Amino acid sequence: MAGSVAKRKDGKWRARYRDDAGKEHSRHFARKVDAQRWLDEVATSQLTGSYVDPAAGRMTFRQFYADWSARQLWVPATRQNAELATRSVPFAETPMKAIRRSHVEAWVMQLSGELAASTIKTRFVVVRSVFRAAVADRVIAADPSTGVVLPRRRRVDAAMRIPTIEDVGRLLSHADSARVSTRKGFRAYVALCAFAGLRMGEAAGAQIGDIDFLRRQLTVTRQLQRDGSTFAVRPPKYGSERVVYLADELVEILSEHVRRHVVSGGPDRWLFMVGEQPMYDNAITWRWRATRQSAGLPKVRLHDLRHFYASGLIASGCDVVTVQRALGHANATTTLNTYSHLWPTAEDRTRKAAGGLMREALKASQGSEPQRNSRSLQ
The missing domain is CATH 1.10.150.130 (Tyrosine recombinase, N-terminal domain)
Known part of the structure; x- marks a missing residue:
């Protein structure tokens, strides 16, 4: 850095330098020592890489x-x-x-x-x-x-609401309305969220061709989002493209849904329709509110069904990577940050192992006769 300090006619000291781009900068000081100190600070910042152009800010x-x-x-x-x-x-x-x-x-x-x-x-x-x-x-x-x-923020385990099996059963039974113009076919949507862990937009974006009924799996490649007064088809959240393996019972529900509610169209036909458009955003929200109100569960959120699915996988012994892939999390850290409190702790595993040992020992003791003390027989 080229710099200099010079005295002006008015008695002040002018410090100036040129930056790496050749642009000149200057400041004026009452004392020469202050001018030189400022120039030294600028030189140091340039050498250390912390220099900032005064005009840029x-x-x-x-x-x-x-x-x-x-x-x-x-x-x-x-x-x-x-x-x-x-x-x-x-x-x-x-x-x-x-x-x-x-x-x-x-x-x-x-x-x-x-x-x-x-x-x-x-x-x-x-x-x-x-x-x-x-x-x-x-x-x-x-x-x-x-x-x-x-x-x-509230602890994850305190803030998270996980519906019970009974809650989900009630929601499924109340999802389809008897009225033609309202919620017919919504039961399959609720089931897809509860037993495949799909997000609202991912379930809305499901098409017939995404389901492989023979292999019992669903490919998640898109989501529907509100875009003004209409919808937009977009990729899922980063890292969320995935294949979800479906339970036989869910495949049956989806098959029946297609038979009854998707009467025509090719593999790109939307799985959930309202008229000639896919069901998305507000159309889902008000159907969900009507469903949970009818079921007597007004505080259950649609996203809670995703937590229900995750908790079921964990309770069945699935490891972190399996749960991560099923939910479409970008990495295992996200899964652990969200659901780590649901996995058994070391204390839980210790108690379970000790309990198993004790049950086996107690079972063996029931078939053994207690030995008498030989001295008491004499």
């Missing part, structure tokens, strides 16, 4: 996000979440270099009175990604979101 948070987000390879749902998060910040029009940790903390505090802790974390992660990208691009020297404390 003048762009606002909104301007930087607009430029950065345009280059991101996001699926539409991810982009929508990012837009929602960045629109909620009160420092959108603040220059990037002027944003402090206190700004981010005030934003989090504001959200804590409006949203759940999990939603706040989702939005925070997006905003933090923006700041980290700005640091990587040398727009700012440090990430102002570092060290910000988020509201505590």
Whole structure:
């Protein structure tokens, strides 16, 4: 870095340097020692790779996000979440270099009175990604979101609601309405969520050709999402493309559903229809609400059926990788973070093993006659 300190006619000292791009920067100081110290700090930052162009941080948070987000390879749902998060910040029009940790903390505090802790974390992660990208691009020297404390989330095991077998049985029995115009055929949809673990959009996106009735398996390759006043066909969540192995009873339900409700069309025919369109979003939501209300289970969410499926796999002895693949999680860490409390602990396994040993010993003791003390016979 080429730099120099020179005295001006007005008595002040001018420190200046040229950056790697050849652009000149300068500042004025009352004392020469201050000018030289500033120049040394700039030189050090350039040597250590932490140098930031003073002009770069003048762009606002909104301007930087607009430029950065345009280059991101996001699926539409991810982009929508990012837009929602960045629109909620009160420092959108603040220059990037002027944003402090206190700004981010005030934003989090504001959200804590409006949203759940999990939603706040989702939005925070997006905003933090923006700041980290700005640091990587040398727009700012440090990430102002570092060290910000988020509201505590409820423990997964406390927040998760898992329907019982009796609950799911009641939901299945109330899913199909006797009224022609309402919920006919919805029972198969509920069964697909409860016994194959599909998400709402994945079940909505199922087509006849996705089901291999001979091999008893379903291929998940798409999901339906709301797009304005209509729907959009999109890939499942990242890493969620998968083959789900179906129980014989579920295959029978799906076969009967196709026979009764899918009267024509090829393999690309939607499995669940409302008129000539696939059933999606609000059409599913109000049918589900009517079903759970009729079943007397108003607090059960549709996503709880996915937890029901996962808990059943775990209770049957399936390992982490098996559950991960069945649910379409991108990695086993996600599965463990969500369902680790359902797997038997070391204490559970110890008690089970000791109980098995004890049962065998007690069984053997029932067939053995107690030996008498030889001295008592004399």
